[in-house]
Amino acid sequence: MTAPAVSRPGTSRPGSSKRRRREALWFYLFVSPWIIGFLVFMFGPMIASVYYSLTDWDSFTSPTWVGLQNYVTLLTDDDRFWKALWHTFYYAAVSVPLGLVLGLWLANLLNKQVRARKVLRTLIYLPTLVPLVATAMIFRQVLAPHGPLNKALGMIGISGPDWLLDGSWATPALIVMSAWSAGSATVLLLAAMKGIPKELYEAAEVDGAGAARQFWSITLPHLTPIIFFNLIMGMIGAFQVFAQVYILVPKGKLRAAYDGAETMVPYLFDEAFGNYHMGYASAISWLLFLVVLVFTLIAFRTARRWVFYETEVK
Structure with missing residues (x-):
């Protein structure tokens, strides 16, 4: 055998x-x-x-x-490019932190024992399911000179501006609209809050820590990975904002208002499909890519100082 x-x-x-x-x-x-x-x-x-x-x-x-001529012209002899870049920075610098703070506040609120929590969660997330074009059409009515927002401001003695007809107020109007979609960040933060061990809060209560101290010392550090994710995605989305500008802000006779809110992607779109400068538009797209890449790398570089991972030993 x-x-x-x-x-x-x-x-x-x-x-x-x-x-x-x-x-x-x-x-x-x-x-x-x-x-x-x-x-x-x-x-x-x-x-x-x-x-x-x-x-x-x-x-x-x-x-x-033409070699590098498109890039040289953009950087040295195109005022419209620099204005669009500034409007993009302005929009991103305000809308992204606003979305993060609003999402964190809403998530912390919904994490508590409040009435109709499920209904509130649905209502907060619902705007993210509405198509962007439909949202823009709704906000065109809300931000109209005699729209609901200006009427509400008038009730407290404030004369509302011409949000979409004044170039200096067009970008703030877009920022107001950006806060409408904070529900996606709220859902992720709320899910992360549910995963924080309750033993940490119980130990903090034994040590005499109040609600504020528990939030800053326990809740916020555990949420930093989700905050970092929302920061990256929000920043990339803010630098590529297009439909809001193109739909909300009128052009034609009111070109000054559009010029006061034009960001990089609408400028790229006009050069490519309005003026048929495809080569020039391609150069704009690659400069925009470099800007997004630089800010993303900076965010990843600084994340080591403030993003906390439970499995990471420092």
Whole structure:
């Protein structure tokens, strides 16, 4: 009677390599639609836009090579570009912190034992499900000169401005609208709050810590990973704001109001599809990409100082 064959460590069974190849084949087969879609609709156009940013191209004739001239013109001889960049910074610098603070406040409120919590959670998250175009059309009525917002301000003796007709108030109007979508951040923060161990709060109460001290010493540190995620996503979204500006702020005879709120992506859109300066618009897109990349890297670099992970030992 012969003893059964025993495989040595480091050796594979005869059929294992064949099974692994078959599994790898099925893996690449299932993931291939995403890979093809990424190469055709993302990576390919990105590489093409790098080339077009170095050309003078109107999308109808053959592109003419101009080198770095588009970038030089943007940075040295285009006041509209710098205004759009400033409006983008202004919008991002106010709307992102406002969304973070509002989402944190709402999450902390809903985490307490209040009446109709489920209804309130639904109402707070509901605006994020409304299409952006529909939201913009609603806020066009809310921010009208005789709209509900100015009427509410008039009831307390404040004369409301022409939000969408005055260039100096158009960007604040967009910031007010951005607070409408704080529900997505609220849901994530609320879920994170539910995951904080109750033993920490019980120990803090034994030590005599009040509600404020518990929030700053326990709740907030445990929420920093979610706050960091919301910061990154909110910042990227704020730098790419488009539909709100293009739909809310009128153009034509009221071009001054639009110029007072124009951000980078609407400017890029006008250059590409309004003036047919595709090469110039490609250069704008890559400068915008560099701006977003720099701010994202700064956020990741500074995250080491304030983002707390439970499994991380410092």
